[in-house]
Amino acid sequence: MIYPFILSGGAGTRLWPASRKAFPKPFMPLVDGQTLFDKTIERIKQLPSAGPLTVITNESLRFLTADALRGSVAKQPRLLLEPTGKNTAAAIALAALDLQIRAGSDALMLILPADHLIAEVGAFSEAVQVAENVANQDWLVTFGITPQSPETGFGYIERDAQPLALEEGVAYRVRKFVEKPDRETAQAYIDSGRYSWNGGMFCFKVSTILAEFERHAPELLAACQVAVEHANQIHVAGMDMVEFKADDFERMADISIDYAIMERSERVAVVAADMGWSDIGSWTAFADASPSNAEGNVFDGEVIAINTNNCLVRSPHRLVATVGVENLIVVDTPDALLIAHKDHAQDVRDVVAELKARGHESHLLHQTVHRPWGTYTVLEEGERFKMKRIEVKPGATLSLQMHHHRSEHWIVVNGMARVTNGDKVFLLNTNESTFIPAGHMHRLENPGVINLVMIEVQSGDYLGEDDIVRAQDNYGRS
Amino acid sequence: MIYPFILSGGAGTRLWPASRKAFPKPFMPLVDGQTLFDKTIERIKQLPSAGPLTVITNESLRFLTADALRGSVAKQPRLLLEPTGKNTAAAIALAALDLQIRAGSDALMLILPADHLIAEVGAFSEAVQVAENVANQDWLVTFGITPQSPETGFGYIERDAQPLALEEGVAYRVRKFVEKPDRETAQAYIDSGRYSWNGGMFCFKVSTILAEFERHAPELLAACQVAVEHANQIHVAGMDMVEFKADDFERMADISIDYAIMERSERVAVVAADMGWSDIGSWTAFADASPSNAEGNVFDGEVIAINTNNCLVRSPHRLVATVGVENLIVVDTPDALLIAHKDHAQDVRDVVAELKARGHESHLLHQTVHRPWGTYTVLEEGERFKMKRIEVKPGATLSLQMHHHRSEHWIVVNGMARVTNGDKVFLLNTNESTFIPAGHMHRLENPGVINLVMIEVQSGDYLGEDDIVRAQDNYGRS
Known part of the structure; x- marks a missing residue:
């Protein structure tokens, strides 16, 4: 059995105005009506060995998360509620300590972000099965995504040329993690055949990850142990919820699992897979992952398009007419409208920063x-x-x-x-x-x-x- | 004294979605909050010789028009209400016949469209004073606008090289009217110094225009005489309203005053003036006539603009964020949104045609x-x-x-x-x-x-x- 954990964290500011702090990216409906959170749960359900689900999220999102979980999972889900977001290292340490109490040190954990898209669910399931075997041999397993293009916005994982000598499963020792290379370097990585994109998914035993925390981030682990001891366990809306104390979170380092553990540990292996992965990190990525018409347009809503090419128009409530435009992103919501060129999709986060600076609520709340x-x-x-x-x-x-x-x-x-x-x-x-x-x-x-x-x-x-x-x-x- | 008539007709389909059939272009607020109809009335008020105002419009717009007139004119305004739009020839014949009954055949008429912008009101007033004198000598006076650029979408008026020998005022006999020339021809017109844009404004005596109707469009005149005889005069909301019968309108030709009379008559003179005229015929013309910021943007509403140049954003009710775009027209209304490239501003009417074809109400009504x-x-x-x-x-x-x-x-x-x-x-x-x-x-x-x-x-x-x-x-x- 493997215990799935969903990390449901960031606000997805580059997907404003559909994604907001109070209604973030995992809960934003895609063109097919499903959310990334829904799809993550469906993916977990396909796993033959999946045990009870835990979601780690901000306490302000508990009811939104509970609504999304209701009826979608057979076994009673568990929510770990953070008073403030403290990045992935703290979230994973808390998850491991919480699971250790419930299921012991040999329990296997599968860590999945709530906001990634995986088109090939079969390939994902197979990779998880391999990862279970490797993790049972005391490795920290990362999932390496076969790169499709020399993206400069992703992290890359370099592996050994030869696979590890394992009793079961094929995996490679990780040589190093690289953050956001330039385009030339990224192309060289792809050509070498030894690099994968870092998909932010992990599999390991409770004992393995806690030992590595003890070795590489003992202070953070200690802070998380205190937080787990002080946590308040409640049962609301048919779910177990664990409320951590804000005071206990103040002392925790805000650091990613990659930086705190993965880049330092000697026991990191990568299971590489080609699973149709996208982080839906921007509206351009959203458009690329959605079905388009003959003119390359992705339309979600009523659109009158005249001489319009390669545009994304998302407008569930109002008619939109486009005339003589191309490569545009148009996202309409009841209180805010975004119009961006696809080449500038990354700069949408600057809008959110400007809204914060102006004290405007549109970055925070939907209607x-x-x-x-x-x-x-x-x-x-x-x-x-x-x-x-x-x-x-x-x-x-x-x-x-x-x-x-x-x-x-x-x-x-x-x-x-x-x-x-x-x-x-x-x-x-x-x-x-x-x-x-x-x-x-x-x-x-x-x-x-x-x-x-x-x-x-x-x-x-x-x-x-x-x-x-x-x-x-x-x-x-x- | 001169009797001003405002022709308040077309729907302004190229200004959709702000202009609609039930709330057309003359009533659309500009960036300064005033409407083109308001500005037309203000222009008339500046005329020292202006008599009581008459508005010729569709009967469905009577209350909208009455609201716009209320309190804005000292003398009691009169509304001529057409059951269907029959173009400018019929409207002017009806206006002349209606005025003949009230003020006799020597009364002077000034015909003004409701939906044009004139920046230089002083120049306009001076031109009207010249036109009065010329019209009193039995000429049909058109106002020629000094062309600013070789526009291909306007009509042009060619005049004689030498002015008419008049007792008072300077005007030229019109040689011919030309519709929408190509750019090269338009440039040649401008270079010749003998061409003006046709601004659709006229001044004449009742007797002069009726005599020319008798000569060049006797059937239309007869139909208009019947309509005036059958018309229903009512007094509502402090205004005299003349309701024409739909049956009487069926027989009238749908023809412009230019085509029916001006291009055929021997008695047409032009008074040329440089009055900062714009027909606000498209969103590009709207933007050109509005104050812009350092990046060439015209913003009406709350806009967060990142790397945005030469755009028009009109959004009175919602926040709009623009990222990495240029030369765009963005017009937001409660039920419909337009995004068009400025080079395609003329094609906005195709959106309205498509809405009609789909049976959509958005071309018709505002909320x-x-x-x-x-x-x-x-x-x-x-x-x-x-x-x-x-x-x-x-x-x-x-x-x-x-x-x-x-x-x-x-x-x-x-x-x-x-x-x-x-x-x-x-x-x-x-x-x-x-x-x-x-x-x-x-x-x-x-x-x-x-x-x-x-x-x-x-x-x-x-x-x-x-x-x-x-x-x-x-x-x-x-």
Whole structure:
């Protein structure tokens, strides 16, 4: 058996505005409707030896992650929740220590990023089977991706010319890791036949990786041991969640597993495979990984294209017309629009930096915000009013709350609501509405078995999210 | 005295998506917030001899036009309402016949398009004063625009080398009109010094233009005489409106004044002037007429521009980020987005043609729809709900109506409403709401002196605009 771990970390700033900090790249739908997170889970399900799944992510993404996991994995998934992102070395040390407690030191770990695309799932499965055998012989196994082109944005792995003498499986000792070579060097690497792209996937025994941490990063390991000891284990939404303490994270080094361990260890092997891998690292990579039409265009949404070639247009909600353009990236979202030349796809992160500098929320939030009880979407804001579409999951309950400065008007458009309005509790059916004056304690529940969909219209002089007094909350927010 | 007439006709399809059939080019705000219609009215106000204004437009645009006129002209404006657009010859014949009844055959007419920009209002005023004198000597006066570049999309006017021998004013007999020459010919025209652009502006006496219609287009004139005899004169919203009958329009030829009269008449003179004219005929012309930044960009809205040059970005409601692009036109509206290369700005009309072919409403309507009582904007439509922002003018009253399939929830966010709901009539104050069940007769009024702003949430199985039974209407729609 092998224990899969999904590292669900970064914000994917080069995929703004579809990917944001609060709704990052793994959860962004691709042209086929699936997300990279969905695809990662499907890939794991294909593995014959896969044991229970663990996801390591930021605590702010717990409900989004739980929603994505729900119903998709047979065995109960486990979430390791980081108060702040501390790079891959800390995440993997925490994962190994957590698994050691549950399954012992001989347990095998498979580390997978949440946001990579692998077209050839069969080749991936075969590589994992080889890696299991090699890892059982106390090697740290990295997966080497057969390079398709002299990319300058990736890390490369150089291996020995001859394979390791192993009891089972074919792998090579890693000679060195190289970060982002220039194009000429990259081409020389490809020509040599001894280099792979570093795909950021790993397989090893708990004992092997912990021994290497002990040798090469003892302080980080010690900090992670403290964090695991202090961690708070809870069971929410049918999942085990491990909450680490922010204080314990402050002491941890922000360092990658490559830099902390892989580049220093003598026990690193590479299993090379050609698996149709893409890191979907930019909109150009996204376009390359999506089906295109005869003019080389990738269209997701309603597009009227006149004299348009080699463009990516992603617009799920609105009509887009393109006239006489080529090599453009157009990404439309309810609150922000990106238009970039494909040659400048890497510079999209500069937009996110500029948004941060301007204090703009568009790098952070989408209009749809995930909450433990469901979602809300701000449909429109204007002078003295704000409108939300609120979707409450069956059985879920919002906090008992009060606003000083706004009245709220609730209209049920689907399902049934149980409403607390001052001292009254009543049911509100589809097409019915109620009115919560400012200063009234109120609560919304979905007592039914289908999603409750409501339109909330707020009106008043001040409509900030911070005008809220929570008297009671099922999710520990009061 | 001179009677100004504004021809407010075409849809401006090359300015889609900001200009649409139901909200055409004259009413589209420019970067300075004013519309071309506003600017045309301001231009007329500068004329010392200007008499009462008449606007000739489509009957579907009467309330939009009335709103634009309200408060902007001292004297009572008059609207000639065409059931269908029949080009400039019919519009001018109708205008002349209508004025003949009111002011006699010696009255002077000034014909101005609603959708041109004139930067030098002083030069325009001077040209009009010259034209008045020439027109009083029984000439049909056209205004010739001093050409700035060898444009191939405009009409050109060739004049005699020597001016006419007139009692007063300097003008030239027109030798011929030329439509859209090639670039070489256009350059030769400019070099000759005897050609002007045809700006589509005219000045003549009622008797002169009617005599020329009698000579060159007697059938069209006869049809227009019948239409004027059958026309329905009403007084609405403080304005005289003349409604022509659709039947009478069927017989009229769809022909321009240039083709029907100007190119055939012996009595055409040109007053040439350099007045900073632009027809704002495309987004490129729009950009050229707008202030730009150091990189040649025209930005209207919040834009994050990285490595962006010579672009027009118009996005009043959403953030736009541009990365590594140049010579692009980006026009964002709530329901449609245009991205075009400046060299292909003329082809934007092909988008409108394609929308028509697809039966798409985006060529027709904006999300904000003008009604006699005010406006409504569809904010969001979804399964089983539709939301509108409704703005009702002071004193205005919507029809008494009923819907079979939807309930309506009304929330007042500004002002005060008088609501009829079944057999009850009551006042609804800011931040209050009411609920109109399906099948209930209801009516909305604004009894106050400030605009009433309401959010309406419709919910039900069917939400089409045609589910309406009108029992009584102040605007003749029941």
